[in-house]
Amino acid sequence: MLHRNNMAGPSSLLFNKRLFGLLTVTMLSISMAGCTSSSDGDDYCGVGTEWDDSSESCVVSQNPYSLYDGNSSMVTMEIVHADSIANATLTYSIVIELYHDAAPIHADNFRKHAEAGRYDNSTFHRIIDDFMIQGGDFENNDGTGGYASQWYGYCNGEAKSDSADCSSTTEFTIPDEADNGYTHLPCMLSMAKTANPNTGGSQFFIMPGDITQHSWLDGVHTVFGKVISGCEHVTTLSEVATESNDRPVVPVIIVSATVSDS
Numbered sequence: 001m002l003h004r005n006n007m008a009g010p011s012s013l014l015f016n017k018r019l020f021g022l023l024t025v026t027m028l029s030i031s032m033a034g035c036t037s038s039s040d041g042d043d044y045c046g047v048g049t050e051w052d053d054s055s056e057s058c059v060v061s062q063n064p065y066s067l068y069d070g071n072s073s074m075v076t077m078e079i080v081h082a083d084s085i086a087n088a089t090l091t092y093s094i095v096i097e098l099y100h101d102a103a104p105i106h107a108d109n110f111r112k113h114a115e116a117g118r119y120d121n122s123t124f125h126r127i128i129d130d131f132m133i134q135g136g137d138f139e140n141n142d143g144t145g146g147y148a149s150q151w152y153g154y155c156n157g158e159a160k161s162d163s164a165d166c167s168s169t170t171e172f173t174i175p176d177e178a179d180n181g182y183t184h185l186p187c188m189l190s191m192a193k194t195a196n197p198n199t200g201g202s203q204f205f206i207m208p209g210d211i212t213q214h215s216w217l218d219g220v221h222t223v224f225g226k227v228i229s230g231c232e233h234v235t236t237l238s239e240v241a242t243e244s245n246d247r248p249v250v251p252v253i254i255v256s257a258t259v260s261d262s
Helices: 017-028 104-115 231-237
Strands: 049-052 057-060 072-081 091-099 126-128 132-135 188-191 204-206 223-229 252-261
Touching: 072 104, 072 231, 091 104, 091 231, 104 223, 104 252, 132 252, 223 231
Parallel strands: none
Antiparallel strands: 049 057, 072 091, 072 252, 091 223, 126 132, 132 204, 188 204, 188 223
16 A cells, blocks of 8 residues: 555555555455445435535535635645755646545645645655655655644544544544545545555655556545646656665655645
8 A cells, every 4th residue: 555654664565566456455345435325315425524405515514623614725836856955956846736625634634734834845755657756754754754734533543532542643644535536547646544544644646647547546545636737747757766665866855835725
């Protein structure tokens, strides 16, 4: 799976494509449901959303978590491929649209990390050509760190009634919202996590523009946005030289991540 912890170790399942098929069968049975209609006619929406009769759709529910009140918002990332920001000669700019309506908690979490400046000066620590670029580990920049931007009801993947039940804020995670109708197509933004459900925190990955579809990830990892400008830069960055652990030889650094309303 797309791991949040111990990503670089030999036991990591991150992007081991040969194992993804087996894992997906198991994980699909426990992934969170999106907007569906049950056999008895009652409408059911995924966590963080509820059925609205007037619009006949899932909308962000009233809950104890403070969520962004809007269907979408934007995050602009300025990225460099250089030994340091000071030595960079070229900046790549991408604009990401976040899907607050389809994945309200994931989108809110990503937006709040960006607003807090946690992604600034962090790296895309793992890159695989024709597959994805992964970043968001603002703690360690190696795939072993990161956590949710606030309390969303989960601690290390386990539902808890109160944030006090979690020993540290660094253990805050978010619930899966994977079955929301979006799939792993070119330029899409998705959440990294461990092999266990509800373990997303801050790490994310973006598909380049030259893929078809990573269907084995669909229904397992939550797609919660799309690069609507600059996806060609994601493709370029997905082709940089990497070491044996898929870490770029020359760092790919997020200079800044700026939030704006759509």
